[in-house]
Amino acid sequence: MSDFLTIAIPKGRILEESVALFGKIGIDCTELLSNSRKLIFENSEQRMRYMIVRATDVPTYVEYGCADLGIVGKDTLMEQEKDLYEPLDLKFGYCRMMVAEPVGLARDDDPSSWSNIRIATKYPNVTEKYFAGKGVQVEIIKLYGSIELAPLVGLSERIVDLVSTGETLRQNGLVEVETIAEITTRLIVNRASLKTKHPRITEIIEGLEKHV
Numbered sequence: 001m002s003d004f005l006t007i008a009i010p011k012g013r014i015l016e017e018s019v020a021l022f023g024k025i026g027i028d029c030t031e032l033l034s035n036s037r038k039l040i041f042e043n044s045e046q047r048m049r050y051m052i053v054r055a056t057d058v059p060t061y062v063e064y065g066c067a068d069l070g071i072v073g074k075d076t077l078m079e080q081e082k083d084l085y086e087p088l089d090l091k092f093g094y095c096r097m098m099v100a101e102p103v104g105l106a107r108d109d110d111p112s113s114w115s116n117i118r119i120a121t122k123y124p125n126v127t128e129k130y131f132a133g134k135g136v137q138v139e140i141i142k143l144y145g146s147i148e149l150a151p152l153v154g155l156s157e158r159i160v161d162l163v164s165t166g167e168t169l170r171q172n173g174l175v176e177v178e179t180i181a182e183i184t185t186r187l188i189v190n191r192a193s194l195k196t197k198h199p200r201i202t203e204i205i206e207g208l209e210k211h212v
């Protein structure tokens, strides 16, 4: 079993592109698209295993070595700051991590006036670092989804969240204030696997590199 290479792939919005990308280098994990309740699949001929996990859990499985490789958004990596090797930007899943607020609020670009405001977000660590870097103290309210609701009902003044089409902001009367980071999907590798399974992992990295 230990000579198998295991890849952790996130369910959700980057699943299909991840499966398609691996397909281009001859790694067939289309079983992951089957909507079954099975969480791990094996291809013994190729000595490969694929596991399907929540996007936010991918770094944990890779850090502990349960998966040798993983696919995950840069937003998740920034938030978790785990000790992982991140060799490749896969260039899909593009979005931006933004500060946003209700439209029509007096927009004030002087960060010192932002002190003591409440910010709702799924990304408390990134948010804290970002505002600390500006010398601004904020109160962070951790949420798990539908972040755009928070300023509409008085839970926070601003939000930090991902924006891709901008439709969720628009439909909820919010506007972008500033960009924290541009986000894409990354390949991550367990540091020990990189040594013990070096040839196979290098082959995969070099193969993927040609298709991104």
Ligand SMILES: Nc1ncnc2c1ncn2[C@@H]1O[C@H](COP(=O)(O)OP(=O)(O)OP(=O)(O)O)[C@@H](O)[C@H]1O
Binding pocket: 010, 011, 012, 013, 014, 054, 055, 056, 057, 072, 073, 074, 075, 076, 093, 094, 095, 162, 163, 164, 165, 183, 184, 185
């Ligand atoms: N508009 C977007 N909103 C959210 N994520 C996006 C968007 N566009 C691209 N992404 C990328 O897709 C990744 C996975 O998002 P997805 O919505 O599938 O999972 P999640 O709900 O964030 O995670 P989890 O299910 O673990 O809570 C994000 O981490 C981000 O890198």
Ligand SMILES: O=P(O)(O)OC[C@H]1O[C@H](OP(=O)(O)OP(=O)(O)O)[C@H](O)[C@@H]1O
Binding pocket: 144, 145, 146, 147, 148, 161, 162, 163, 164, 165, 166, 167, 168, 169
């Ligand atoms: O700019 P847009 O294209 O509208 O995309 C942005 C929205 O998509 C994500 O939410 P998701 O769909 O993952 O749901 P969630 O709020 O439950 O996390 C993100 O958190 C925004 O709410």
